[in-house]
Amino acid sequence: MVKTLINGIETDSLSSSDRGLQYGDGLFETIALRSGAVEYWEAHYQRLSEGCQKLAIKAPSEALLLSEIGLLRRSVRLGASEYDFTQNGVIKIIITRGVGERGYFAANSCEPTRILSLAPAPVYPSDYEKRGVKLKICRTRLSSNSTLAGIKHLNRLEQVLARAEWGSLEESGIAEGIMLDNNDYIIEGVMSNLIFTRHSEQQQSEILTPDLSNSGVSGVMRQQIIDRLKKEGKTVTVRPIHIDELITMDAMLCCNSIIKSWRVQEVDGVKKF
Amino acid sequence: MVKTLINGIETDSLSSSDRGLQYGDGLFETIALRSGAVEYWEAHYQRLSEGCQKLAIKAPSEALLLSEIGLLRRSVRLGASEYDFTQNGVIKIIITRGVGERGYFAANSCEPTRILSLAPAPVYPSDYEKRGVKLKICRTRLSSNSTLAGIKHLNRLEQVLARAEWGSLEESGIAEGIMLDNNDYIIEGVMSNLIFTRHSEQQQSEILTPDLSNSGVSGVMRQQIIDRLKKEGKTVTVRPIHIDELITMDAMLCCNSIIKSWRVQEVDGVKKF
Numbered sequence: 001m002v003k004t005l006i007n008g009i010e011t012d013s014l015s016s017s018d019r020g021l022q023y024g025d026g027l028f029e030t031i032a033l034r035s036g037a038v039e040y041w042e043a044h045y046q047r048l049s050e051g052c053q054k055l056a057i058k059a060p061s062e063a064l065l066l067s068e069i070g071l072l073r074r075s076v077r078l079g080a081s082e083y084d085f086t087q088n089g090v091i092k093i094i095i096t097r098g099v100g101e102r103g104y105f106a107a108n109s110c111e112p113t114r115i116l117s118l119a120p121a122p123v124y125p126s127d128y129e130k131r132g133v134k135l136k137i138c139r140t141r142l143s144s145n146s147t148l149a150g151i152k153h154l155n156r157l158e159q160v161l162a163r164a165e166w167g168s169l170e171e172s173g174i175a176e177g178i179m180l181d182n183n184d185y186i187i188e189g190v191m192s193n194l195i196f197t198r199h200s201e202q203q204q205s206e207i208l209t210p211d212l213s214n215s216g217v218s219g220v221m222r223q224q225i226i227d228r229l230k231k232e233g234k235t236v237t238v239r240p241i242h243i244d245e246l247i248t249m250d251a252m253l254c255c256n257s258i259i260k261s262w263r264v265q266e267v268d269g270v271k272k273f
Numbered sequence: 274m275v276k277t278l279i280n281g282i283e284t285d286s287l288s289s290s291d292r293g294l295q296y297g298d299g300l301f302e303t304i305a306l307r308s309g310a311v312e313y314w315e316a317h318y319q320r321l322s323e324g325c326q327k328l329a330i331k332a333p334s335e336a337l338l339l340s341e342i343g344l345l346r347r348s349v350r351l352g353a354s355e356y357d358f359t360q361n362g363v364i365k366i367i368i369t370r371g372v373g374e375r376g377y378f379a380a381n382s383c384e385p386t387r388i389l390s391l392a393p394a395p396v397y398p399s400d401y402e403k404r405g406v407k408l409k410i411c412r413t414r415l416s417s418n419s420t421l422a423g424i425k426h427l428n429r430l431e432q433v434l435a436r437a438e439w440g441s442l443e444e445s446g447i448a449e450g451i452m453l454d455n456n457d458y459i460i461e462g463v464m465s466n467l468i469f470t471r472h473s474e475q476q477q478s479e480i481l482t483p484d485l486s487n488s489g490v491s492g493v494m495r496q497q498i499i500d501r502l503k504k505e506g507k508t509v510t511v512r513p514i515h516i517d518e519l520i521t522m523d524a525m526l527c528c529n530s531i532i533k534s535w536r537v538q539e540v541d542g543v544k545k546f
Contacts, residue, residue, distance in 0.1 A: 002375075004289055013286040014294065016277055016388050021287065021367070023429035024297030055430070056437060090375065094294070097433075102275075102363065102392050104429070104436035104463055115289050119375050143416030144455060148430060155428035156296035156377070157328070157421060160370075163377035164329065182417060190377055 001083060003075060004117040005068050010075060018113055019106065020096030024154040026113075027051040031091040032121070032257050038069060038091065040257060043220045048095065051151035052112075057097050060114050065093060072118045088121045090258055094154070122258065124175075132265030132273070133175035135189070135254070137243070138162040142179050142187045144214040152217050162190045175262065176254050179216075186241045187215045192254035192262075193222035196241070199250045207236045208249075221255040247271055274356060276348060277390040278341050283348060291386055292379065293369030297427040299386075300324040304364040305394070305530050311342060311364065313530060316493040321368065324424035325385075330370050333387050338366060345391045361394045363531055367427070395531065397448075405538030405546070406448035408462070408527070410516070411435040415452050415460050417487040425490050435463045448535065449527050452489075459514045460488045465527035465535075466495035469514070472523045480509045481522075494528040520544055 004012040019025035029048050032039040045062050052059035073085050083089070094115040097106055140162040148155070162179055166172045176189045187210050188194055196208045207229060212218050226236045251273055252264035266272045277285040292298035302321050305312040318335050325332035346358050356362070367388040370379055413435040421428070431452070439447045449462045460483050461467055471479045480502060485491050499509045524546055525537035539545045 002290065006289060012289045014289045014291075016279060016285045016287045016367070016390070017275065018287075018294070019433075021291070021294045021369075021388075021427070022301075023433050024427055025430060025433050028295075055434070092375070094289070096294075102365070102395070104432045105441065106433065106437065115294075117289070122375070140420065141418065143418045145414065145416045145431065147413065147434060153430055154294070154297055155430045157298060157426055157428045158418065159377045160292075160296050160298050160379070161328070161420060164379065168378065 002117050002119045003072055003085070004115065005072055006115050007113060008068060008071075012117075014113070014115065015099050017099045018096055019098060019100045019110070020094060020113060020154055022100065023104065024156075025055070025106070026057065026094060026096030026154045027055065028092060028094045028152055028154060030257060031093070033073070033085070033087070033089040033091055033118070036087050038066075040220050040224060041066070043223060044257070047152065047218065047220060048093065051153065052095060054147060054151055055097070055153070057095060057112050060095065060112065065114070065116070068114070068116050072116055083120050085118055090119045090121055092117045092119070096154070124259065128175070128262050132263035133254070134173055134266045134268060135176050135178055135264055136166055136174050136268040137270065138165050138177040138179050138190065140165065140179065141182050142215040144181055146214050149214050149216060150212055150218040159190050174268065178267065180243055181215050184243045186210050186243055186246065187212065188217065188219075189254045192256040192259065193217070193219040195222070195225060195236075195253050195255065196249040197251040198248060204234075205250075207234055208241060209236060209238055211238050211240045219256055221257050221260065225255055225261065275390050275392040276345055276358070277388065278345055279388050280386060281341060281344075285390075287386070287388065288372050290372045291369055292371060292373045292383070293367065293386060293427055295373065296377065297429075298328070298379070299330065299367060299369030299427045300328065301365060301367045301425055301427060303530060304366070306346070306358070306360070306362040306364055306391070309360050311339075313493050313497060314339070316496060317530070320425065320491065320493060321366065324426065325368060327420065327424055328370070328426070330368060331385050333368065333385065338387070338389070341387070341389050345389055356393050358391055363392045363394055365390045365392070369427070397532065401448070401535050405536035406527070407446055407539045407541060408449050408451055408537055409439055409447050409541040410543065411438050411450040411452050411463065413438065413452065415454050415488040417454055419487050422487050422489060423485055423491040432463050447541065451540065453516055454488050457516045459483050459516055459519065460485065461490065462527045465529040465532065466490070466492040468495070468498060468509075468526050468528065469522040470524040471521060477507075478523070480507055481514060482509060482511055483514045484512050492529055494530050494533065498528055498534065
């Protein structure tokens with residue numbers, strides 16, 4: 001029950017010559033539609049624009065994307081769907097460099113492809129917010145590339161391999177995986193960012209989140225949480241966090257735009273909070 | 274004038290829910306059709322199978338792929354094309370994990386997608402084999418991931434960014450770029466592998482090619498050249514090669530299945546051979 005618009009036309013049919021498929025040459029955003037609002041739209045659009053700039057892809061205008069999101073929501077409401085997409089759902093926007101000739105070289109004439117889709121919001125167990133979730137530490141590492149770090153590009157095989165390390169949520173009880181870089185630093189979750197709290201006798205509790213200069217996605221929800229904590233007068237320290245520091249932490253949460261934030265109850269075999 | 278078969282059907286229309294687009298979750302092979310022969314088929318199929326195994330994607334059978342290549346060549350010959358695809362062309366095979374639900378987790382029920390295409394063989398300047406080519410050293414680095422190293426997966430943004438560092442062949446005179454890893458070791462060309470020769474007064478000339486354990490694609494043509502040299506009684510040493518060693522080399526070539534091999538005449542601003 002996913003609805004898709006490609007370059008403004010209601011279809012899910014893409015040319016196999018699109019560089020998004022051929023090379024992962026593009027970017028995406030995953031945005032919550034909640035109680036009728038496109039949540040944190042400005043932050044999502046900003047990251048998408050910055051990503052397009054880094055990859056030298058012409059970013060579609062904000063107005064065009066918003067009008068197409070509106071079109072998707074309307075077209076779904078008018079259909080025979082049982083799900084009310086006017087209120088809740090997951091919006092995914094993929095922007096690729098467009099259809100290209102054979103080879104890595106992209107002609108300037110390449111016209112970016114916009115793929116917008118709207119899917120039902122996922123349903124997670126009701127005790128996740130209260131009881132917290134169980135995480136595992138993934139064997140698959142995140143590689144380092146300062147140009148690609150931060151942006152939400154389409155090269156996601158490392159996440160695919162990491163997520164394949166445990167079964168479905170129902171079978172395994174594992175809600176998310178922690179990913180490290182090749183030097184054993186904690187970068188992020190497979191689909192989320194991570195925030196830690198460490199108590200201190202001498203001073204105020206420390207709030208920490210991994211530095212993402214060389215790996216990882218700079219999450220919209222992560223930034224929202226950092227901004228909110230700052231408004232409350234708290235300091236969030238962004239710095240490299242080694243896996244050996246995990247046992248010294250007193251609280252941990254994973255966050256993204258769709259799940260918002262989950263308290264971590266346990267890191268499998270390593271730590272209980 | 275590219276002809277495409279997706280899962281055996283003559284179309285270039287792919288579902289935008291395919292994980293090949295969503296995450297680059299797949300592999301490819303680029304194979305020369307030369308004088309009517311599918312060149313080095315066994316080596317290409319072997320690398321594709323090994324890649325599928327590493328990514329836990331069910332590999333299509335050799336017989337199925339060969340029958341579909343035959344179908345493509347026939348369908349092109351019967352069409353109104355001016356190009357004789359029965360003799361020469363470039364065959365590209367993309368295998369993705371298939372169409373999936375939202376999220377990184379892939380259900381076991383995922384059925385792989387096969388995308389086979391046939392395009393005209395590229396035409397390169399006639400003096401490339403004789404006079405050699407000019408290369409540049411790319412700023413974009415190859416990241417390290419031992420699981421993904423060697424296989425020809427669809428996460429190719431690093432190659433796209435590296436290739437964008439210089440203009441078209443005609444404008445720039447640059448035929449290929451050298452890519453380094455984050456520790457300044459030479460890994461490969463953007464679209465080729467690299468082989469070096471270094472003369473020695475004491476002993477036989479050394480033939481060297483970079484170690485690809487952590488980055489790079491293990492090229493079919495590279496292996497053909499290594500095997501041929503071994504048959505001639507020469508030793509090819511596979512080891513990490515630092516960029517500082519480049520000036521000590523006496524000859525260099527870049528190779529892939531389509532270009533075969535080009536002698537390097539010059540590395541821009543660094544070395545003339």
